[in-house]
Amino acid sequence: MKELKGINVFLVGMMGTGKTTVGDLLARQLGYSFVDTDNVIEKAAGKSINQIFADEGEEAFRQLESEVLSHLSAHTRLTVATGGGIVLKRFNWSYLHHGLVIWLDSPVEVLMARLQNDTTRPLLQNDNPAQALQTILDQRRNLYAEADLHIQISAEDRPEQIVSRIMAEIPHKLKSDD
Numbered sequence: 001m002k003e004l005k006g007i008n009v010f011l012v013g014m015m016g017t018g019k020t021t022v023g024d025l026l027a028r029q030l031g032y033s034f035v036d037t038d039n040v041i042e043k044a045a046g047k048s049i050n051q052i053f054a055d056e057g058e059e060a061f062r063q064l065e066s067e068v069l070s071h072l073s074a075h076t077r078l079t080v081a082t083g084g085g086i087v088l089k090r091f092n093w094s095y096l097h098h099g100l101v102i103w104l105d106s107p108v109e110v111l112m113a114r115l116q117n118d119t120t121r122p123l124l125q126n127d128n129p130a131q132a133l134q135t136i137l138d139q140r141r142n143l144y145a146e147a148d149l150h151i152q153i154s155a156e157d158r159p160e161q162i163v164s165r166i167m168a169e170i171p172h173k174l175k176s177d178d
């Protein structure tokens, strides 16, 4: 899309909101390459995110996440699916704000329905994952809201529809910033 002038697009939002799923489709539509920071971290570390959290702890994971983000920011024409917690470090925003940041915002019930049988999110491996999701969203809502574009997602929205909405919104967003 020519209006973007090659700047990177970052998808932020809660676990299960669809950053990886939507990001891959969006990259194709934009003619961009797709990168997922969680996947890059897993490949670089040679182990799963669960294993990184178990062996080294969340803070070590967050350090790796910042390093990956800083490396990616040397490139252009990327659609980046970020980890749900990328917004937590103020430092990360110095990279995110060089691109266009899109918040994919799904209600906790939708996230829960999607992730209830998923064991790959370490922060949800506890007795009450629905409560954990709600607590995390409450802590991060104001941070996600710093995104340039807010896309609200309901249970019926297919990934292709979400991509269409994003494609329609991007030119408006860039124009209004002129």
Ligand SMILES: Nc1ncnc2c1ncn2[C@@H]1O[C@H](COP(=O)(O)OP(=O)(O)OP(=O)(O)O)[C@@H](O)[C@H]1O
Binding pocket: 013, 014, 015, 016, 017, 018, 019, 020, 021, 022, 038, 081, 082, 083, 084, 114, 115, 121, 157, 158, 159, 162
């Ligand atoms: N719009 C959608 N409709 C139905 N299912 C979806 C939709 N978006 C994503 N999913 C499904 O929800 C699950 C979580 O999606 P995804 O892995 O893309 O989320 P994420 O935001 O990347 O999460 P994380 O931050 O943990 O990496 C996957 O099983 C995916 O297939």
Ligand SMILES: O=C(O)C1=C[C@@H](O)[C@@H](O)[C@H](O)C1
Binding pocket: 014, 015, 038, 049, 082, 083, 084, 085, 120, 121, 122, 123
């Ligand atoms: O929301 C979060 O804190 C996380 C989301 C995932 O993308 C992974 O980065 C990891 O499971 C942590």
Ligand SMILES: [Mg+2]
Binding pocket: 019, 020, 021, 036, 038, 081, 082
């Ligand atoms: Mg993901």
